[in-house]
Amino acid sequence: MENTNTAEARLSVVPQKFSFANFVLENGEVLEEVTLDFETYGVLNPARSNAILIAHAFSGDAHAALFHEGDKRPGWWDNMIGPGKAFDTGRYFVICSNVVGGCAGSTGPSSINPKTGKEYGLEFPQITIKDMVAAQKKLVEHLGIEKLYSIAGGSMGGMQVLEWLVSYPNSMRSAIPIATTARHSPQQIAFNEVGRQAIMADPKWCGGNYYNQEIPKAGLSVARMVGHITYMSEKSMAEKFGRRTKSEQEPTKFHADFEVEGYLRNRGDFFVRRFDANSYLYISKAMDLFDASDGRHLSEKFLELDAKLLVLAFKSDWLYPAHQSLEIVSACKIVGVPVTYLEIDADYGHDSFLLETETQSRVVKHFLARVDGSVS
Amino acid sequence: MENTNTAEARLSVVPQKFSFANFVLENGEVLEEVTLDFETYGVLNPARSNAILIAHAFSGDAHAALFHEGDKRPGWWDNMIGPGKAFDTGRYFVICSNVVGGCAGSTGPSSINPKTGKEYGLEFPQITIKDMVAAQKKLVEHLGIEKLYSIAGGSMGGMQVLEWLVSYPNSMRSAIPIATTARHSPQQIAFNEVGRQAIMADPKWCGGNYYNQEIPKAGLSVARMVGHITYMSEKSMAEKFGRRTKSEQEPTKFHADFEVEGYLRNRGDFFVRRFDANSYLYISKAMDLFDASDGRHLSEKFLELDAKLLVLAFKSDWLYPAHQSLEIVSACKIVGVPVTYLEIDADYGHDSFLLETETQSRVVKHFLARVDGSVS
Known part of the structure; x- marks a missing residue:
């Protein structure tokens, strides 16, 4: 809208x-x-x-x-x-x-x-x-x-x-x-657990003590990408992206060939600027325990x-x-x-x-x- | 069987x-x-x-x-x-x-x-x-x-x-x-892309040059966990795990409270011993390009x-x-x-x-x- x-x-x-x-x-x-x-x-x-x-x-x-x-x-x-x-x-x-x-x-x-x-x-x-x-x-x-x-x-x-x-x-x-x-359900817990693991796997997470140094951006971004996929439907993704490829390619290998890949990477990058990785852990766990x-x-x-x-x-x-x-x-x-x-x-x-x-x-x-x- | x-x-x-x-x-x-x-x-x-x-x-x-x-x-x-x-x-x-x-x-x-x-x-x-x-x-x-x-x-x-x-x-x-x-579909590409991002986000991946040093175990494990969830159904997960909690808790925060979490972590850990992270990138990309x-x-x-x-x-x-x-x-x-x-x-x-x-x-x-x- x-x-x-x-x-x-x-x-x-x-x-x-x-x-x-x-x-x-x-x-x-x-x-x-x-x-x-x-x-x-x-x-x-x-x-x-x-x-x-x-x-x-x-x-x-x-x-x-x-x-x-x-x-x-x-x-x-x-x-x-x-x-x-x-x-x-x-x-x-x-x-x-x-x-x-x-x-x-x-x-x-x-x-x-x-x-x-x-x-x-x-x-x-x-x-x-x-x-x-x-x-x-x-x-x-x-x-x-x-x-x-x-x-x-x-x-x-x-x-x-x-x-x-x-x-x-x-x-x-x-x-x-x-x-x-x-x-x-176990499936919903599992998706949250993957997000938590992605954050905790990032060495910059430092056991949660990252506030006055670099944040665990990469891990939090991966966690958000997983979330994003689960928030959309097969159909809404197909309508939004189809299999359209990106017009401008990055010069590296494993670049984002498809629009959907670039979109997810952008959403992940955007998210880390506004959301705290530890809040991600605590709140997702609260949902799973509910x-x-x-x-x-x-x-x-x-x-x-x-x-x-x-x-x-x-x-x-x-x-x-x-x-x-x-x-x-x-x-x-x-x-x-x-x-x-x-x-x-x-x-x-x-x-x-x-x-x-x-x-x-x-x-x-x-x-x-x-x-x-x-x-x- | x-x-x-x-x-x-x-x-x-x-x-x-x-x-x-x-x-x-x-x-x-x-x-x-x-x-x-x-x-x-x-x-x-x-x-x-x-x-x-x-x-x-x-x-x-x-x-x-x-x-x-x-x-x-x-x-x-x-x-x-x-x-x-x-x-x-x-x-x-x-x-x-x-x-x-x-x-x-x-x-x-x-x-x-x-x-x-x-x-x-x-x-x-x-x-x-x-x-x-x-x-x-x-x-x-x-x-x-x-x-x-x-x-x-x-x-x-x-x-x-x-x-x-x-x-x-x-x-x-x-x-x-x-x-x-x-x-x-874009959804299938997206799940693969999350796996690739998890691997490449692991500093131990080192741009793919990790063969004579520590492997990007954490990233590959997260990638495999995402895959595992998508390979199962809501029903098969519910039957396998329900919301049963683990009997023995690890002493740290964000431990695996539920059996499904422990299972996923184990599967991820097992996978990294037999699968090469770069093969994960190449083969998943081959699937997406197909x-x-x-x-x-x-x-x-x-x-x-x-x-x-x-x-x-x-x-x-x-x-x-x-x-x-x-x-x-x-x-x-x-x-x-x-x-x-x-x-x-x-x-x-x-x-x-x-x-x-x-x-x-x-x-x-x-x-x-x-x-x-x-x-x-």
């Missing part, structure tokens, strides 16, 4: 910070200081009843919509968040925060450890999806919101949505988990739940296949939680939750409108 | 060598000396009409069946080649050779360059699937065989089968391309073809999906080449061509029996 805003018409957003102390993690360890980077769009109504929390995916951040001062590209879900859009900022107060463990303003392994005055590196405790969500809960309470109107997110964002439902079953009126799963059902049947975890669900999957998403979304739908039905399910016919693979706007917008908008007659 | 041969009953096979000089490659470069490592099983009949050539996959070798002296495991397709098996060595003379560019006895980048007296490394020319097949043709002629009874192979072996059909359309009575494609249709419609390349085809695909193979096999079937039908197609319902993913024995054996055996009444 081309963004049609002119430079003058661009609405900018200012990142905010929320800090709290002595955060007890799921594994019992304590983070003395935690800061969350977050953004908000729209206006909180006097009843504080129109707030929607957006949870970001693996490599996402708090910048979900609008523009940062001077930026040419808007936030990562700007096609879905804004006046008249799926998450209509004319009606709803939308919040998005960078996860604990991240590297885009929130406390993570690249933050300074107050105990040592140096970056945490691998001294950072292993955070979980439950910890990410517990931190968000503190932010939401800090904003004076008792009950969210909704909570939505795709991929790892969807895992956070599920964890909210399990940890705080009375804290939202509705929820929209998209292209996600209650737990990773199990919303905690070894039981998922429906048992939904017994206390008082919310309506919209579950979305995409036909071409082979990384988070529809049967994983259907497991969530089944769990809802077994315990009588109202649920709507749609498998959207988009060709972008797992990336569809970011790229498909039309159907997602319609279904999300209608779903949100029917959650609660009191907001209109 | 458990091999039930006892140590005493094991039939051993001795690797053979075939050498020739001044091999002109597809790109015009010349290899002064070429050696092919090959094995044969069964007996060539006096009419020399019962020979079947087996082409191996990416990381395969000439050792397709029986045992090498002292080995505990037989060749890679021993479940398919032998007395009474799919490729019945009581009837047929089966040949398998390691490809040019390989590292299991045939000339490749780890061989000594006669011009310099040192290993080729990246001085080795970029070989293609056509070159692999041209070298096999010389071996087959050297064995006094004018027309093969059949030629069969899975994955990259299937690409070689297709190249035989295009390059030497009157040199075989039948052909069996399995789990393969006439050309790689296009049996050469930019035209594949059927046009089959106009001269005088052979019967059996095309096999596997339902759970997402790396080489059935629609790629169906393209080969369509091309045959358009030009009246007799073709039988079967999509086999096995759960092992792309590895099915190596692991599924029952259906493959039946269909291959019946197909071969009907190719030509003269061999019985």
